[in-house]
Amino acid sequence: MMINITFPDSNTREYPSGVTGYEIAQSLSSQLARDILSITVNGQVLDITSPITTNATIKLHKWDDVEGKHAFWHSSAHLLAEALESLYPGMKFGIGPAIENGFYYDVDAGNEVIKESDLVIIENKMLELARLKNTYHRSDISKKDALDFFSQKNDEYKLELINDLTDGTITLYKQGNFTDLCRGPHLPSTEPIKAVKLLSIAGAYWRGDEKRKQLTRIYGITFPKQKLLDEYLVLLEEAKKRDHRKIGKELELFTFSANVGQGLPLWLPKGAALRERLENFLKKIQREHDYQQVITPHIGLKELYVISGHYAKYGKDSFQPINTPAEGEEFLLKPMNCPHHCEIYKSKPRSYKDLPLRLAEFGTVYRYEQSGELHGLTRVRGFTQDDAHLFCRPDQLKDEFKKVIDIVLYIFKTLDFPDFTCQVSLRDKTNHEKYIGSDDNWEKAEQAIIEACEEKKLSTIIEYGEAAFYGPKLDFMVRDAIGRKWQLGTIQVDYNLPERFELEYIGSDNQKHRPVMIHRAPFGSMERFVAVLIEHTAGKFPLWLTPEQAVILPISEKYNDYAKKVLKLLNNSDIRAVLDDRNEKIGKKIRDNELKKIPYLLIVGEKEMEMNEISVRKQGEGDKGAMKITDYIDFVNTEVKNMLQYEINNDNI
RNA sequence: GCCCUUGUAGCUCAGUGGUAGAGCACUUCCUUGGUAAGGAAGAGGUCUCGGGUUCAAGUCCCGACAAAGGCUCCA
Numbered sequence: 001m002m003i004n005i006t007f008p009d010s011n012t013r014e015y016p017s018g019v020t021g022y023e024i025a026q027s028l029s030s031q032l033a034r035d036i037l038s039i040t041v042n043g044q045v046l047d048i049t050s051p052i053t054t055n056a057t058i059k060l061h062k063w064d065d066v067e068g069k070h071a072f073w074h075s076s077a078h079l080l081a082e083a084l085e086s087l088y089p090g091m092k093f094g095i096g097p098a099i100e101n102g103f104y105y106d107v108d109a110g111n112e113v114i115k116e117s118d119l120v121i122i123e124n125k126m127l128e129l130a131r132l133k134n135t136y137h138r139s140d141i142s143k144k145d146a147l148d149f150f151s152q153k154n155d156e157y158k159l160e161l162i163n164d165l166t167d168g169t170i171t172l173y174k175q176g177n178f179t180d181l182c183r184g185p186h187l188p189s190t191e192p193i194k195a196v197k198l199l200s201i202a203g204a205y206w207r208g209d210e211k212r213k214q215l216t217r218i219y220g221i222t223f224p225k226q227k228l229l230d231e232y233l234v235l236l237e238e239a240k241k242r243d244h245r246k247i248g249k250e251l252e253l254f255t256f257s258a259n260v261g262q263g264l265p266l267w268l269p270k271g272a273a274l275r276e277r278l279e280n281f282l283k284k285i286q287r288e289h290d291y292q293q294v295i296t297p298h299i300g301l302k303e304l305y306v307i308s309g310h311y312a313k314y315g316k317d318s319f320q321p322i323n324t325p326a327e328g329e330e331f332l333l334k335p336m337n338c339p340h341h342c343e344i345y346k347s348k349p350r351s352y353k354d355l356p357l358r359l360a361e362f363g364t365v366y367r368y369e370q371s372g373e374l375h376g377l378t379r380v381r382g383f384t385q386d387d388a389h390l391f392c393r394p395d396q397l398k399d400e401f402k403k404v405i406d407i408v409l410y411i412f413k414t415l416d417f418p419d420f421t422c423q424v425s426l427r428d429k430t431n432h433e434k435y436i437g438s439d440d441n442w443e444k445a446e447q448a449i450i451e452a453c454e455e456k457k458l459s460t461i462i463e464y465g466e467a468a469f470y471g472p473k474l475d476f477m478v479r480d481a482i483g484r485k486w487q488l489g490t491i492q493v494d495y496n497l498p499e500r501f502e503l504e505y506i507g508s509d510n511q512k513h514r515p516v517m518i519h520r521a522p523f524g525s526m527e528r529f530v531a532v533l534i535e536h537t538a539g540k541f542p543l544w545l546t547p548e549q550a551v552i553l554p555i556s557e558k559y560n561d562y563a564k565k566v567l568k569l570l571n572n573s574d575i576r577a578v579l580d581d582r583n584e585k586i587g588k589k590i591r592d593n594e595l596k597k598i599p600y601l602l603i604v605g606e607k608e609m610e611m612n613e614i615s616v617r618k619q620g621e622g623d624k625g626a627m628k629i630t631d632y633i634d635f636v637n638t639e640v641k642n643m644l645q646y647e648i649n650n651d652n653i
Numbered sequence: 654g655c656c657c658u659u660g661u662a663g664c665u666c667a668g669u670g671g672u673a674g675a676g677c678a679c680u681u682c683c684u685u686g687g688u689a690a691g692g693a694a695g696a697g698g699u700c701u702c703g704g705g706u707u708c709a710a711g712u713c714c715c716g717a718c719a720a721a722g723g724c725u726c727c728a
Contacts, residue, residue: 116658202723203656210725214656217723258719310728336728370654370726379727468728556685583685591689605687615688623688
């Protein structure tokens with residue numbers, strides 16, 4: 001019997017029933033047959049050795065496809081497990097999936113401790129096993145047989161996994177001496193796995209549950225060619241050079257001190273200047289959107305957070321209350337600004353005509369993050385939110401939400417952040433206990449966000465269980481240099497705090513109504529935003545933002561006086577320039593200042609002094625020739641102005 | 654918080670139980686130069702901190718603190 005196989009380009013060919021992906025590839029070209037790693041058949045990714053018995057639409061996956069790499073790395077995870085089982089007999093296995101870059105396996109080594117120094121030994125074992133070219137053999141198995149097999153092996157983790165599976169869907173894969181519970185797909189054999197690197201070792205809770213046993217997770221990556229591995233390792237090294245912690249130190253933007261405390265950044269003059277410019281940039285946008293700046297204290301009475309619900313939720317895990325000489329009086333360092341802003345809302349009666357009321361504050365907050373979570377500027381214990389709370393009528397909610405989306409998109413555009421994802425964070429579908437507020441309000445809030453995103457034509461991904469405990473949110477996620485995802489901007493709809501604080505306004509019907517609240521922070525926090533900005537720009541900040549825009553380099557000390565004159569002219573014209581009047585040769589000064597990533601190097605010597613000029617060298621680009629000082633000032637000021645051209649088209653950014 | 658790893662000069666790092674090192678940065682002097690490293694000399698250390706083992710500890714062991722990679726968490 002023949003079946004029709006349809007290819008991605010819609011061409012169809014006939015093959016005998018039972019044909020495999022490998023055979024199909026072979027019929028097209030022998031090179032393709034060597035390269036294919038997995039196959040999608042009617043939307044399902046399968047082994048290339050799986051027989052196809054019905055008419056099907058297929059796609060063959062090579063190394064360049066995610067599905068191809070996935071099969072490759074998934075098979076590599078099994079290879080790792082095989083190596084571990086042979087080196088550590090009796091080891092128990094958790095799960096071992098392919099991930100975005102490579103794979104991991106979670107194992108329980110019993111009393112053995114696997115150390116980083118053991119990784120090379122394991123790598124070598126993997127390569128040794130790979131060279132045996134063992135096939136990955138798939139078998140369907142009944143639940144009972146599966147349970148028997150892993151009982152005999154005494155592998156409680158696999159038993160737990162099997163118990164959650166339904167009979168008839170259970171498959172095992174075996175290569176060499178190792179058999180694993182697995183859905184597949186896998187490579188036909190270990191043959192293509194030519195290069196192996198085990199990257200790191202970590203603790204990981206079984207099934208992600210902090211209360212359960214911590215297994216040992218081994219991360220690795222494999223490639224079909226040694227050259228690809230070498231390139232990947234170079235790429236990793238390059239990425240590490242963009243690390244904001246490294247660049248922050250080199251460019252003297254921020255530092256930490258063990259005496260001040262973990263996770264409490266100290267902003268150095270250049271970092272503070274940069275941050276201040278970012279704040280002014282946002283303040284200007286907010287002024288145009290009728291936000292009003294407010295200022296609130298860094299502490300608040302504990303009762304304030306009891307009202308908001310934050311105390312019940314986070315009180316135990318926060319910086320503990322500050323006591324005063326007054327008996328029983330307790331203050332908390334503020335972990336967020338919303339309760340303070342609610343009190344501002346309540347400071348006088350509000351009419352529907354006053355809404356939306358938009359209160360903004362660069363508010364510094366303190367959260368006692370777990371010590372193991374702290375990370376440079378991206379996760380800290382004291383940070384400043386570019387916060388604002390929008391109090392509006394229910395009918396204004398969607399419009400307000402959309403206007404905030406515009407602001408976030410404008411900021412990302414101005415700062416040239418191309419790769420962000422919009423994540424709609426909703427409640428956990430099943431577990432509603434983690435959240436406060438009525439189902440009705442939650443549904444309204446979730447609906448408003450989804451509709452606003454649709455109307456702004458944002459492509460979003462929806463994540464259940466990622467909402468804040470008081471409401472759903474839209475998060476703007478950006479990756480750092482080594483691919484970790486961080487939440488930057490966030491917009492959150494909240495029906496709950498207005499209730500808890502009993503916020504009201506008088507409607508046109510002369511009745512009391514409850515406003516809806518939007519929490520929003522386009523940067524997220526100044527700390528995290530600057531961190532990600534550093535990694536995206538590798539420290540080469542846009543001209544309008546960078547701490548030092550130009551450095552003047554006299555050819556020799558004879559021209560220092562002229563250089564000082566130029567410096568004064570530039571500084572008086574709002575250009576942030578500095579002078580390098582060290583007794584060094586010009587080549588040396590150029591090198592040093594290029595490394596400091598200052599956008600313009602202005603060289604002055606005899607020629608320039610005579611002509612009232614400067615020679616302009618652009619960072620990373622080289623000599624641009626001589627210019628009159630006044631022309632240069634105009635040029636820079638125009639460039640800065642163009643970068644900050646403020647125009648938001650509400651419908652189309 | 655948990656698992657693994659690390660901590661030596663301002664920075665990057667060498668130093669495998671027996672006198673504390675290098676490069677860069679810094680200071681002084683020579684040099685006064687034309688688009689990515691001129692030369693010489695000098696200064697700089699409680700080897701993170703506290704215990705222990707040893708005739709002897711930067712080095713081995715224990716603890717604390719901090720940092721890195723991950724898990725969990727993230728208002």
